[in-house]
Amino acid sequence: MIEFEHVVMNFGEKEVLKDASFTIQKGEIFTFIGPSGSGKTTILRLIDMLERPTRGSISIDGTIVSSLKDRDRIPLRRKMSMVFQKPSPLRGTVYDNVAIGLIFRNISHDEIKARVPEALELVGLKGYEDRKAGTLSGGEMQRVAIARAISTKPDILLLDEPTANLDPVSTEKIENLIFSLKERFGITVVLSTHDMVQGQRLADRIAVIIDGRIGQIGTSKEIFYHPMNRAVANMVGVENIFEGIIAKNEEGLASIDVDGTSIIATTAFPPGTPVVLYMRPEDITFHVRDGVKSSARNEFTGMITKVLPMGPNARLKVDAGITLTAVITQRSYEELDLALGKETQLAFKASAIHVVERKPSKSV
């Protein structure tokens, strides 16, 4: 178990980690999601004891590591492995690179000879032993770095943006490997990524970190559908954020006034409560004007004011009294004959909206 208690980390004048407190349970995949420079790597480096916190305490399996002497940190560090975002090949062959952590641990030659090919096979690099590490591509080296890390059979695996340099096929392989490491060996995996989808796919729990501060910790469903504040919502792609006041509430189904537009949402807040509404763009559906009533509680007619193609999808801005952002597939966009400047009908369910009380003194 890894525990951070009010950890602060300064680099010179800059506070890169602000009062971070969290617990990572044994055997879980815990992911830090945040933009570049938000402090994700610093957290991983603190866990690996490559940095000492400016304030606060860090404990691993009950041992407070933040105040340990350098020499006393080595046995604990040998229970962990870290893969850095930019993998560093050491001189020599792939075999030499994968074996080095085992050599540091005084593992016998026979066991090293058995473990290195095993680790390489796990990352899909079987037969790469004799290749010069310096001649590998970025993706191959990243996989060697992962093999190097798992060959030591760590209890805790720290992965800093492990698939940032990989193609989609390799990324999938590594993600499957991370899953199997957890399932087969019960390894605790702490991962940092700026890829929301990867975070959602892999993590048992996610911590959103923005500007050195942990915004929210929860399951992927909690983070992606129930963000606690505007910063987290923006980070995880919740693009529809509105401020309003509960106008009435009948058995948990509230009518919320948003700048004169009424939105129906499920919430227990009583009338008069100032609230913030969060809704993912994927939760909005489009309809042709065929007179058929949608099952969704919220139905609007609006004009498409912006269209942004995104590969197989399209992101639309629709002025429906309030500006809504929606994502639909390109195929639906064409089939519904949507276009910039056209009027369209759209709908979303009351349950698609996450309602949070708006505290006047705090920014949301």
Added chain:
Amino acid sequence: MNEVIEGIIQAVQLIVSLDEEVLEITARSLLISLSATLIGSAIAIPIGGFIHFKEFGGKRGLVTIIQALYALPTVLAGLLVFLLLSRSGPFGFLRLMFTPTGMVIGQIVLIIPLMIGMTLIALSGVSRTKQDTVISLGASETQTVITIVKEARFAILGGVILGFGRAISEVGAAMMIGGNIRGYTRVLTTAIALETSMGNLSLSIALGLILLAIATVVTGILFLVQER
């Protein structure tokens, strides 16, 4: 001009015929400078490693002084060792003045700052991420130092070769401490200086050609090392 051409022809003849004096001076030069380089490396590389890996007060100032000493004039190195080894000096009792050992010490003093500096540059060339990788893989302090030095070995070797080049080509310290005694402390540079002043151009040119060949080989090795 004829004298020069004649000198070159005679020099080539001296080299091709494996003239005893030429061979003897060359062998002594190599022996003294290689000894100084090896001993100097054994001192400079660990010192460079210590300065690189340890944090201590005045580190930056020390590095600046070491860098300034790259250009230590050879006669000053000679003077310093002369003062130490002369009969009235603190190490006079060792009776190392005008001996090959004394010359080795002189060359060590001359090349150590350069080799420490080159070691520091070589170790700084190993990225922080690489060092962190080694530490995170569970290396002890000693294992970390050994691994990083291994990573920088070609760059460190470049510094060693540069040190050898400076040692074998210097004349000031060799002359002041060795005294240029024929058959005992006479090396390529001191012999060239003496023979030229005596007008014995063919021997000077022959020795000069050998020194040039050694310098070329050293530069070639340095180039190959840096290519790796």
